Every structure is written in structure tokens, then in C-alpha cells.
Amino acid sequence: MNDDGQALKMIEEFVLSLTQPGEFEHLLLVSPALEDFLRREPPLPPYSTSPAHNFYQFLLETKYSSPRSVMKARDGLSLLLKRHDVFVRPVNGSADKLALLESVQPKWLDLTERYAQTLAAEAGTRQGSELRSWFKAEIGKRFRFVARAPKWVQSPCWPVRDGVPLVFLGQVATGELLHDHAQVYVFMHPDSLETETVVQSA
Numbered sequence: 001m002n003d004d005g006q007a008l009k010m011i012e013e014f015v016l017s018l019t020q021p022g023e024f025e026h027l028l029l030v031s032p033a034l035e036d037f038l039r040r041e042p043p044l045p046p047y048s049t050s051p052a053h054n055f056y057q058f059l060l061e062t063k064y065s066s067p068r069s070v071m072k073a074r075d076g077l078s079l080l081l082k083r084h085d086v087f088v089r090p091v092n093g094s095a096d097k098l099a100l101l102e103s104v105q106p107k108w109l110d111l112t113e114r115y116a117q118t119l120a121a122e123a124g125t126r127q128g129s130e131l132r133s134w135f136k137a138e139i140g141k142r143f144r145f146v147a148r149a150p151k152w153v154q155s156p157c158w159p160v161r162d163g164v165p166l167v168f169l170g171q172v173a174t175g176e177l178l179h180d181h182a183q184v185y186v187f188m189h190p191d192s193l194e195t196e197t198v199v200q201s202a
Contacts, residue, residue: 007037008084015074015081015090021064021113028059041083047076055080065155067098067116097123097131104135108149110156118163144190146170153183153200161189166196174199 001009010031014024027034038056041048048055058076063069074090081088097120105111111119119138126134143158145168150158159166166187174182180201187196 003033004037007031007034008081008086010034011077011081012086012088015078015088017074017090021070025062025064028056041080044076044079044083047072047079065110065112066102067111067113068102070113071098100132101135104132105139106149108152108156109139109143109158112160115160115163115165144168150185151183152185153181153202157185157198157200159187159196159198161196164190166190169195 010019010024010027011034013019014021019027028038035056038059039054041055043049043051043053044055048058055076059073062073071090078088078090098116101111101116101119119135122138123131123134143165147170150156150168150171158168167190169186169188171183171185174184178199178201182199182201185198185200187198188194189196
């Protein structure tokens with residue numbers, strides 16, 4: 001298989017959800033064949049609009065922790081594959097659910113695609129306002145905090161272990177111990193009671 005064939009195979013596996021978003025993001029950075037192939041692709045609005053803003057650039061700018069952004073990338077890549085006579089459709093059966101879930105999650109939370117897919121599957125046949133209310137209620141039950149939600153210095157980074165969101169205990173400013181006004185966020189597993197910390201700095 002030549003380089004273009006390898007690139008097409010990597011793209012097809014991502015579109016079909018055989019490759020996870022984080023894995024595909026890594027491939028973009030380490031695979032010369034994939035980068036070269038994507039840079040040579042003619043513009044395909046609204047995903048790529050010019051030689052300067054090519055498909056490779058579009059995919060580099062994609063937020064792979066966002067289900068909505070991943071869906072957009074897969075939709076665009078399915079059209080790119082069609083140009084090369086590879087006819088596959090993204091496995092986005094829960095696309096509407098994921099978009100709704102992303103719109104209702106609070107600003108202190110940024111669900112991973114895997115956890116968002118789990119919630120969307122558990123929502124069953126709920127739709128519309130019932131689905132919106134269910135998502136909000138489930139987020140409240142699963143992502144618990146003792147007093148108040150974390151105020152992240154950077155992007156939200158709520159730990160989930162073995163499918164279980166940890167409980168947020170609180171955050172502490174490090175003062176002069178660390179540079180750049182760092183914050184330490186303390187979490188606890190609800191079953192094992194083991195603690196875990198996340199450190200962010202401005």
C-alpha cells in the first residue's frame with residue numbers, strides 16, 4: 001500500500017469510529033503520509049477554504065475533546081473520502097444527542113467524547129425537553145462537588161476513572177510555592193476514597 005493508500009485507510013478508520021479522536025490527533029502529528037495527503041487536498045468548504053487553510057490545518061485546529069467538533073471533522077473527512085471513491089458514513093447515530101449534551105453541560109465541565117457517548121446511549125429514546133432535562137439531571141448526579149464547582153484556571157479537566165467521575169472536594173491556591181498563580185484541585189473516588197489532584201497554572 002502506497003502512502004496515499006495508508007492515509008486513506010487512517011482517515012476511513014477515524015470516520016468509522018474505529019480510531020478514537022485522541023489517537024487520530026496523534027496520527028496527524030506523527031504520520032508524514034497523512035499530513036502530506038491532507039495538505040494536497042483541494043479546498044472543501046466549509047472545512048478547508050484555501051491552500052493556506054487546507055484540510056490538514058482544519059484538522060489541527062479541531063478540538064478532539066469536543067464531541068461536536070469531532071463530528072464535524074468526521075463529516076468533512078467522509079466527503080473527502082468520497083472524492084477518492086471511498087463511500088463511508090460517520091457513525092454518528094447519536095449526533096443530535098451529543099450536540100444537545102454539549103450545549104447543556106456547565107462551563108466547569110468538558111465531557112470527553114467517550115463519556116458523552118456513554119451518556120447519549122443511556123438516554124435511550126428520550127427527546128427534546130425531556131432529553132435536555134435528563135442530561136442536566138445526570139450531570140448533576142454524576143459530577144458532584146462538596147461546596148461549589150471548580151473554577152478552572154485553564155480548560156476543565158474533571159477526572160473520570162473506570163467510567164466513574166471523581167467527587168470534587170475543593171481547590172487551593174499555591175501562593176508562592178509555585179509560579180504563575182497555580183491552583184490545586186482535589187478530587188476523591190466515591191468508592192475507593194482515593195484522592196487525586198489536578199494542578200493548573202495561569
